[in-house]
Amino acid sequence: MDFLLPLLLLLPLAGAVVVALLGSDGPRKALAMLVSLATFGASLGLLQNGSALTAGEAVLAFQRPWFPEVGLSLHLAADGISVWLVLLTTFIMPIAIGFSNRFVSDRLGQHLALLLLMETAMVGVFLAQDLVLFYTFFEFTLIPMYFLIGQWGSENRVYAALKFVMYTLLGSALMLVAIVAIFVQTGTFSIPEIAATLPATAGSTFQVLGFLAFALAFAVKIPLFPFHTWLPDAHVQAPTAGSIILAGVLLKMGTYGLLRLAMPFFPEAFASYAPLLIVLSLIGIVYGALVALKQQDVKSLVAYSSVSHMGFIVLGLAVANTQAVSGAVLQMVNHGLSTGALFLMVGLLYERRHTRLFSEFGGLWKSVPVYCGLLLITALSSVGLPSLNGFVGEFTILLGAWQVSPAAAAVASTGVILAAWYLLTAFRKLAQGEIRHQENEVGVLPDLQRSELMMIVPLVVMFFVIGLYPNLLLDHIVPAVEILLP
Amino acid sequence: MNLNYSAILPELVMAAGAIVVLMVDALRRIENHRGDAANRGSGFLLTLSLIVAAGASVAAFAVRGESGLMFQDSARSDALSFGIRLIVLATTILVLLVGSRYVSTFTRYPGEYYSLLLLSATGMMAMGIASDLMVLFIALETFSLSLILLAGMYRHNRSSTEASLKYFLLGAFASGFFVYGSALIYGVTGTVSFAGMGPALQVAADGGPGAVLLWAGIALLLVGFGFKLSLVPFHMWTPDVYQGAPTSVTAFMSVGTKTAMFGALVRIFLMTFPYGFENWTGPLIVLAVLTMTVGNVTALCQTSIKRMLGYSGIAHAGYVLAGLVPGTETAVNSALFYLFAYAFMNIGAFIIVMAIEHSVETDVERSQLRGTGAAMPVLAGFMALFLFSLSGIPPLAGFFGKFLIFRSILDGGLAWLAAVVVVNSAVSAYYYLRIVVTMYFQQRPREVHAPQSSPAMRVGMVLAGVMVLVIGVFPAFFMSLLTVPGL
Numbered sequence: 001m002d003f004l005l006p007l008l009l010l011l012p013l014a015g016a017v018v019v020a021l022l023g024s025d026g027p028r029k030a031l032a033m034l035v036s037l038a039t040f041g042a043s044l045g046l047l048q049n050g051s052a053l054t055a056g057e058a059v060l061a062f063q064r065p066w067f068p069e070v071g072l073s074l075h076l077a078a079d080g081i082s083v084w085l086v087l088l089t090t091f092i093m094p095i096a097i098g099f100s101n102r103f104v105s106d107r108l109g110q111h112l113a114l115l116l117l118m119e120t121a122m123v124g125v126f127l128a129q130d131l132v133l134f135y136t137f138f139e140f141t142l143i144p145m146y147f148l149i150g151q152w153g154s155e156n157r158v159y160a161a162l163k164f165v166m167y168t169l170l171g172s173a174l175m176l177v178a179i180v181a182i183f184v185q186t187g188t189f190s191i192p193e194i195a196a197t198l199p200a201t202a203g204s205t206f207q208v209l210g211f212l213a214f215a216l217a218f219a220v221k222i223p224l225f226p227f228h229t230w231l232p233d234a235h236v237q238a239p240t241a242g243s244i245i246l247a248g249v250l251l252k253m254g255t256y257g258l259l260r261l262a263m264p265f266f267p268e269a270f271a272s273y274a275p276l277l278i279v280l281s282l283i284g285i286v287y288g289a290l291v292a293l294k295q296q297d298v299k300s301l302v303a304y305s306s307v308s309h310m311g312f313i314v315l316g317l318a319v320a321n322t323q324a325v326s327g328a329v330l331q332m333v334n335h336g337l338s339t340g341a342l343f344l345m346v347g348l349l350y351e352r353r354h355t356r357l358f359s360e361f362g363g364l365w366k367s368v369p370v371y372c373g374l375l376l377i378t379a380l381s382s383v384g385l386p387s388l389n390g391f392v393g394e395f396t397i398l399l400g401a402w403q404v405s406p407a408a409a410a411v412a413s414t415g416v417i418l419a420a421w422y423l424l425t426a427f428r429k430l431a432q433g434e435i436r437h438q439e440n441e442v443g444v445l446p447d448l449q450r451s452e453l454m455m456i457v458p459l460v461v462m463f464f465v466i467g468l469y470p471n472l473l474l475d476h477i478v479p480a481v482e483i484l485l486p
Numbered sequence: 487m488n489l490n491y492s493a494i495l496p497e498l499v500m501a502a503g504a505i506v507v508l509m510v511d512a513l514r515r516i517e518n519h520r521g522d523a524a525n526r527g528s529g530f531l532l533t534l535s536l537i538v539a540a541g542a543s544v545a546a547f548a549v550r551g552e553s554g555l556m557f558q559d560s561a562r563s564d565a566l567s568f569g570i571r572l573i574v575l576a577t578t579i580l581v582l583l584v585g586s587r588y589v590s591t592f593t594r595y596p597g598e599y600y601s602l603l604l605l606s607a608t609g610m611m612a613m614g615i616a617s618d619l620m621v622l623f624i625a626l627e628t629f630s631l632s633l634i635l636l637a638g639m640y641r642h643n644r645s646s647t648e649a650s651l652k653y654f655l656l657g658a659f660a661s662g663f664f665v666y667g668s669a670l671i672y673g674v675t676g677t678v679s680f681a682g683m684g685p686a687l688q689v690a691a692d693g694g695p696g697a698v699l700l701w702a703g704i705a706l707l708l709v710g711f712g713f714k715l716s717l718v719p720f721h722m723w724t725p726d727v728y729q730g731a732p733t734s735v736t737a738f739m740s741v742g743t744k745t746a747m748f749g750a751l752v753r754i755f756l757m758t759f760p761y762g763f764e765n766w767t768g769p770l771i772v773l774a775v776l777t778m779t780v781g782n783v784t785a786l787c788q789t790s791i792k793r794m795l796g797y798s799g800i801a802h803a804g805y806v807l808a809g810l811v812p813g814t815e816t817a818v819n820s821a822l823f824y825l826f827a828y829a830f831m832n833i834g835a836f837i838i839v840m841a842i843e844h845s846v847e848t849d850v851e852r853s854q855l856r857g858t859g860a861a862m863p864v865l866a867g868f869m870a871l872f873l874f875s876l877s878g879i880p881p882l883a884g885f886f887g888k889f890l891i892f893r894s895i896l897d898g899g900l901a902w903l904a905a906v907v908v909v910n911s912a913v914s915a916y917y918y919l920r921i922v923v924t925m926y927f928q929q930r931p932r933e934v935h936a937p938q939s940s941p942a943m944r945v946g947m948v949l950a951g952v953m954v955l956v957i958g959v960f961p962a963f964f965m966s967l968l969t970v971p972g973l
Contacts, residue, residue: 067886067962069969070893107860132889136880143874146919150927151859158927166916173912177904180892209901 002060004045005076005127008086009120011039012093016116025108029101032112036097039119040090046083053080056479058129058192066133071189075129080476081259081329081484082126085252088336089122091462092248095455096241099344102451103351104152104239111152111241114144118245125253131179131189134261135172138217138253142168145242145250152239160230160237167230171220178213181206182265195264195484204268211269214262215277221254224277224314225284228307235303240347243299247306248340252332255313259325263317264484270320277318282411284311289418293425298349298356301426302342305382308415309335315412316397322482324400329477330470331393337466338382338390341459345375348452349430352445358426363435368447372431374456379423381463384416389466493552493563495545496571497611503538504604507531511597528596532586532942535600539578539607546571555617559679562617565970566757569822570614570749572967577741577829578607583946584837585734587938592640592732599639603738606632610746614753619668619678622750626664626714629746630657633739637731649730656713656723664710670703680758687759704759708769714747717807718776721800725784728796733843736792737836740799741829748806748821756813770811771903778804778910785917791839791850794917795832798876801914802828808907809891812898815970820894822968824887827875827957831884834872834950838865841937841947852921857930865937866925868951873922875954877915883957890965 015035022028049059058077066072078086097115104111121144124137142165150161183189185206186197202210220227235243263270288308295301313335316328348371350356365372377388384390394416402409435441448456466473491498511531546568553564581603589596609629616622634657638650672678674696675686690700712720728736755766781801788794802824809820839850842858842865859866875882888911895904939947957964 065962067965069962069965070890132880136885139880143879146922147926150923158923161927162916162919162923165919166912169912169915170909173908174905176889177892177896177901177908180889180896180904181901183893184896 002062004042004060005062005078006074008039008043008090008123008127009076011035011042012116012119012123015039016113016120019116020109020113022109025105028109028112032097032116033094033101035116036090036094036119039123040094043086043090043123046078046086050476053083053476054479056080056483059083061129063129066130071183071187072132073130073190074133075190076127076133077129078127079483080478080480081256083476084329084333084473085126085249085256086123088252088333089119089126089249091458092244092336092340093119095340095344095459096244096248098451098455099244099347100239100241103347104241107151111148111239114147115241115245118144118148122245122249122253126256129191131182131191131194131261133189134191134257135176135179138257139169139172141250141253145238145246148242149234149238152242153237155237156233157237160233163230164234167220167227171227172217174213175217178210182210191261198265199267202266207266207269208272211262211266211273214265215258215273218254218257218262219280221257222251222310222314223254223307225280225287225307225311228284228288231307232300232303235306235343236297236299240343240350243343243347244340247302247343248336251306251310252336255310255317255328255332258314258317259329259484263320274318274320277314278405278408281311281314281318282408284308285315285412285415286418289415289422293418293422296357296359298346298358298426298430299343301422302339302346305342305419305422306335306339308419309339309382312394312397312412312415315401315408319397319401319404319408320485321400321403322478322485323403324397325481325485326474326478327393327396327400329481330466330473331390331397333473334381334389334393334466337459337462338378341378341456341463342382344456344459345371345378348448348456353439358429360437361430361440362433362437364431364440364445366435367440367442367445370447370453374448374460375431376427377460377463378456379427381467383420383423387464387467389463389470392467392470488554488556488558490552490554490556490563493549493554493556494561494615495549496542496575497608497615499538499542499545500604500608500611503535503542504601504608507535507538507597507604508601510534511595511601514597515595528586528590531597531600532582535582535604536579538604539575539582542571542611543575543579546575555681559681560618560621561615562680562753563615566749566752566818566822567611567614569826569968569970570745571611573745573822573826573829574607574610574614574742576826577738577745577833578603580829580833580946580950581734581738583949584737584833584840584943586942587940588732588734588840588943592643592646599636602632602636605629606636606738607742610742613746614749616750616753617680619672619680622754623661623665623668625746626750627661629742630661630714633735633743636735637727637739639735640732643730645726645730646732647730649727652723652730653727660710660713660720663706663713667703667706667708667710670699670706674700674703680753683758701765704766707754708766711747711751712773714743715751715803715807716777716800717773717803718780718800721777721780724800725793725796728799729790729792729849733792733836733840736796737833737840740795740836741825741832744799744803744806745825745829748810748825752810752818752821756810756818767811767813770807771900774804774808774811775903775906776804777801777807778907782910782914782917785914788917789852791852791855791921792836793849794852795835795839798914798917799832801910802832802876805888805891805907805911808903809894811900811903812894814894814897816890816897817894818970819965819968820887820890822970823890823961823965826964826968827883827887827954830950830953830957831872831875831882834868834947834954835876837943837947837950838869838872841865841939841943843938852924855921855924856928857925859926861930862937865939865947868947869925870922871951871954873918875958877918878911879915881958883954886958886961
């Protein structure tokens with residue numbers, strides 16, 4: 001029995017409680033940062049058992065009865081997929097907290113406590129091996145995010161917060177019925193056991209209905225076209241730390257659920273609905289990109305680019321060969337880092353100028369060169385420039401997709417071109433040309449300070465690390481995917 | 487003849503306690519002739535009532551092992567009656583605590599209030615042990631009449647009086663159905679005792695003589711239950727009564743009545759008339775689906791918090807009824823667990839309403855809660871907790887209640903009914919979360935009244951909040967407490 005996994009859940013939870021109870025902002029900031037860094041440090045321990053991970057095994061299992069009369073247990077474990085998603089979460093968290101520490105002053109204690117609660121819930125989603133435990137964490141992420149958007153968001157935050165919660169709640173409502181129906185069918189809530197027994201025992205109607213219930217919940221979360229309409233609202237209205245977490249980690253819960261639950265539980269239904277998923281993901285890729293092209297607001301652009309990029313991940317999963325799925329998992333991490341970084345950069349700009357409209361900027365190269373350099377690298381990482389992280393993920397997905405459907409791969413690759421178009425256009429509008437507003441003049445607009453560099457530089461370093469040495473992740477991801485795929 | 491008084495000790499303690507409280511109050515009033523003197527003694531009366539309820543709880547645990555029929559088969563002590571006692575007593579203790587200061591705002595004679603509350607709880611607990619139609623009716627009237635008086639306790643307030651009158655008239659109507667149904671059943675079976683009905687019911691259920699009368703009797707009984715449980719379409723009285731009655735009474739009524747009536751429903755429909763129960767699942771499903779859907783949809787449109795909680799209470803009755811439809815042991819256990827969880831989260835929500843109300847006369851509108859998140863963080867935090875639990879977000883008490891109900895429904899093979907429940911529950915999240923929106927995301931108006939609370943009220947609030955969390959994190963313990971073995 002290993003206690004590392006429960007520690008990863010309890011550390012931020014305990015931190016959240018203490019931070020909420022502390023009296024003044026100084027200690028709150030320090031403690032929240034300390035807790036999130038400690039959680040990241042502890043999560044590095046996930047990699048200790050490298051040989052087991054490269055063999056595709058689940059490691060560090062922890063199991064305790066929770067509600068034995070009903071068959072629930074507190075069952076946690078990590079395989080090559082969960083390990084990297086947990087690391088993504090714990091890596092992004094100090095950055096989000098760093099941003100809030102620096103820029104949020106209103107009810108900071110509550111804000112930081114909610115961020116830490118969020119961390120517990122997200123890590124729990126990636127580690128849960130019991131379906132109800134998974135559902136618990138999956139749903140619980142709503143509460144902190146709801147408050148984060150509703151209390152610290154922009155003008156239209158109340159609408160966005162309620163829309164976000166209601167969409168997700170309605171989407172996942174039927175999943176709970178499916179979860180209980182699976183229990184009635186198999187007599188267990190254990191995810192590995194269900195994956196082993198359910199496909200053979202379930203009838204075809206059960207497979208289809210069960211798959212649809214799960215797929216709906218995850219399609220809303222991802223968000224897959226046409227369930228994406230909550231995302232731009234939520235993203236644009238959310239405070240920056242909320243956006244970073246929402247794009248960085250929260251959306252991955254959808255694709256992770258698709259991969260971990262929907263695909264292994266209902267392989268036949270998945271196979272018959274895969275063409276639909278492919279079509280929807282392609283629509284999402286192209287539609288998201290085209291809409292992004294037209295945005296006047298930097299943050300909406302990044303939000304729609306998320307719709308497009310998440311389409312790639314769904315495409316990789318729907319193609320369902322080892323290569324494409326591994327690429328999709330890698331891309332989950334990549335998208336988390338790149339889009340998280342984009343939202344961070346937008347947030348830094350917003351805190352300086354209190355506007356996000358393209359028309360308010362231009363010529364920033366001259367006044368804030370360090371910012372613009374890092375912004376360019378971030379944009380290029382999101383575009384998928386070779387040697388940066390985005391390339392490896394998208395390329396692997398496209399290669400895998402080509403084997404199944406060259407047409408799908410061809411359509412998807414237009415998404416890469418469009419991404420280059422809208423992101424580089426955005427960069428041009430922000431950074432190049434002449435300075436047109438007084439507020440953007442040299443000496444008036446401050447460049448990045450050390451504390452801000454400490455948020456963005458780790459992300460940029462990771463772009464290069466993954467871009468140049470993707471096997472660091474793929475060595476763990478591929479074997480886990482091979483075991484997961486039927 | 488089996489006169490096992492110890493097995494009904496909790497009810498005896500409560501009944502005796504109610505009388506003692508009333509007498510003490512009367513004697514004190516004779517001692518000091520001054521009008522305001524009664525209020526001064528309310529702390530003592532509260533303590534006395536709490537001791538009575540606590541004593542009854544101890545007694546309930548002490549006699550938990552005594553099971554079987556007694557008093558000429560008119561009462562039965564078993565795991566079901568224990569579950570009912572537990573929930574009713576927990577409700578009583580909570581309501582006593584939180585009403586302690588509130589009660590003085592609407593009556594000068596708190597002794598009557600405490601005494602009636604204990605008496606009403608006695609009736610509710612007796613519903614759980616009643617094992618013949620006569621005892622059942624007496625228990626029903628005991629708690630209903632006490633509730634009618636409690637609802638009208640704020641005598642100078644029109645809506646309180648209206649609530650009382652409405653509850654009285656419709657309650658009398660419901661009792662009429664109930665008695666008529668009982669009479670028909672008695673006519674067919676020749677006995678009022680549940681235990682003695684078995685053979686005659688079997689004959690009638692097999693299509694023997696009297697089958698029509700028997701089914702008519704049971705249907706009338708079900709209508710009576712429908713009124714008391716506020717199942718749609720017998721629910722019309724509920725929102726008005728919930729809104730008009732003093733809030734502590736509403737809190738007590740919303741949980742206690744449901745618990746007592748569902749206990750009796752299980753006793754009659756699942757334990758006494760199991761023959762041909764499948765004939766009743768159809769109507770029960772229709773009632774359940776109507777109840778939760780109408781309750782939720784109407785709750786969406788409310789601006790008064792008490793009214794909204796009234797309609798949402800109707801929806802919750804629908805969930806519990808849906809959970810009972812399969813008629814299995816699992817179903818009964820799930821329903822009891824749900825009611826137990828509901829007791830804490832629902833009373834919890836009413837506690838906050840009481841604290842916000844600055845006098846009984848004004849209703850609490852949702853807009854009054856604006857900005858409470860920043861101004862009264864503790865109060866708003868607890869309210870959010872209760873509302874999240876009511877909407878069934880894990881890992882709070884309400885989630886496991888709903889989870890168990892899904893399981894019982896799906897065990898019974900009714901996947902579509904489970905889907906109806908779950909979609910309803912997701913819809914209900916909208917109106918619960920809207921209150922959270924008001925509390926946290928909207929600015930505070932300039933003129934606001936500070937919340938009124940007493941130490942006892944805060945104890946009650948924290949108690950309810952802790953229970954909502956603890957039931958969610960350690961559901962297994964409470965499940966084992968409320969398990970009803972073998973139907």
